Amino acid sequence: MTTQIVTAAILAIGDELLSGRTKDKNIGHLADVLLLSGIDLKEVRIVADEEEAIVEALNALRARYTYVFTSGGIGPTHDDITADAVSKAFGLPCEHDAEAMRLLADMYARRGMEFTEARQRMARMPRGARHIANPVSTAPGFVVENVYVMAGVPQVFQAMVDNILPELAGGAKMLTRSLPCPYGEGDIGTLLGAIQKAHPATSIGSYPKYDGQRFSTELVVRARDPEALDAAAHAIAAMIRDLDTARASGHPGPEA
Amino acid sequence: MTTQIVTAAILAIGDELLSGRTKDKNIGHLADVLLLSGIDLKEVRIVADEEEAIVEALNALRARYTYVFTSGGIGPTHDDITADAVSKAFGLPCEHDAEAMRLLADMYARRGMEFTEARQRMARMPRGARHIANPVSTAPGFVVENVYVMAGVPQVFQAMVDNILPELAGGAKMLTRSLPCPYGEGDIGTLLGAIQKAHPATSIGSYPKYDGQRFSTELVVRARDPEALDAAAHAIAAMIRDLDTARASGHPGPEA
Structure with missing residues (x-):
């Protein structure tokens, strides 16, 4: 490669x-x-x-x-x-x-x-x-x-x-993984910033969606190294699970 | 204005x-x-x-x-x-x-x-x-x-x-007129170039369309002066009529 x-x-x-x-x-x-x-x-x-x-x-x-x-x-x-x-x-x-x-x-x-x-x-x-x-x-x-x-x-x-x-000379193929996220950027911004900092070999994009009532996001991890991609994607999935748990326990944070 | x-x-x-x-x-x-x-x-x-x-x-x-x-x-x-x-x-x-x-x-x-x-x-x-x-x-x-x-x-x-x-400060409104044209750019290019040259206060755009079999064009005249717009649009309409006449008389030029 x-x-x-x-x-x-x-x-x-x-x-x-x-x-x-x-x-x-x-x-x-x-x-x-x-x-x-x-x-x-x-x-x-x-x-x-x-x-x-x-x-x-x-x-x-x-x-x-x-x-x-x-x-x-x-x-x-x-x-x-x-x-x-x-x-x-x-x-x-x-x-x-x-x-x-x-x-x-x-x-x-x-x-x-x-x-x-x-x-x-x-x-x-x-x-x-x-x-x-x-x-x-x-x-x-x-x-x-x-x-x-x-x-x-x-x-x-x-x-x-x-x-x-x-x-055309292709570069090292950029790998991407999309993770739909039911939380708005305001809920995840700080956490996601920390994940980005911990996974410098990846580029994590956050794309807000608005359905007329609420914001959600699509999170996209890009990396050339598949292991770096996996690690960042796992960290994001864990963040979403933690927010789900917090929501289920009545924490006021997440908008859902 | x-x-x-x-x-x-x-x-x-x-x-x-x-x-x-x-x-x-x-x-x-x-x-x-x-x-x-x-x-x-x-x-x-x-x-x-x-x-x-x-x-x-x-x-x-x-x-x-x-x-x-x-x-x-x-x-x-x-x-x-x-x-x-x-x-x-x-x-x-x-x-x-x-x-x-x-x-x-x-x-x-x-x-x-x-x-x-x-x-x-x-x-x-x-x-x-x-x-x-x-x-x-x-x-x-x-x-x-x-x-x-x-x-x-x-x-x-x-x-x-x-x-x-x-x-926002609006400029002089740009007027536009669209003229659908059944002829491809190859048929009209020279004639249209002459019309553009004769109507310098206008900007004439030619936008090719392709339906999978033939090219046609949409011709768009833009001008800030309505009289200049009219004059160029009339010249283009006359060009299309002339091509129609030539086609009807069996002239091999236009692709139709």
């Missing part, structure tokens, strides 16, 4: 994500996939279709994390400027890629459709970029160094993610 | 948003609300429960936008470090706020519950911060300069948003 820590950021690009018009579906999907791959998603940014904003975010993220995954802005319309912005961030010319032109020309020819100037925009990418195959609609995504540029349409994004997964 | 441009960013804080465990509900809600208020949401970031990450993102965003709205990390557990991080970003001491202590002590006394050390954490905020009332569970959010710090639990977040809305 490798103990290498592999990190990632997602940069979702598109005015529609910021206007509330489109609820993003790609971030949650990729977050799930990265978790399973043992890659730590550390940051997400959503920016508008503005070159300066994309370039700045991309340069900040690609310097900081092992991988950066982008979604959106690689279609054929005037507001699709991700290829230009990525090229600018890397100081590379943005060109019509010969192989992408061939793939797209063939596809449109087979379908008896015109390979318009707009469609040719989808073949543009930074010089020397590697392709990410697009089995849904042909127009490829691309990779420059540690930056993976993918489409915004969820079906296409997910297909591209499937295609890049095998080449 | 004011023509002031008012901008905003959202900073969502929490490991659970990055692990794929919790799908964020606050960003989409606030994006909708801001759009209606005439405030331009320009950037969203999601960061982990790590002080350095929160401080850095907060300082970048608060310098750049009119308002910054945060969600998450103000509960009573050890991983709730947003109050500390916001204090650090502003160089202020993080203290138990006297009024928040009173509100919480009263609430727990009324409910016959102990005001534990963990619950007292929820009264901590940067010295001098203004409260954001929390009608759901009492523990207040807070405001420092242009930064609005709110809870992560969606019901509480939304109640806090309702409470701050009246004090």
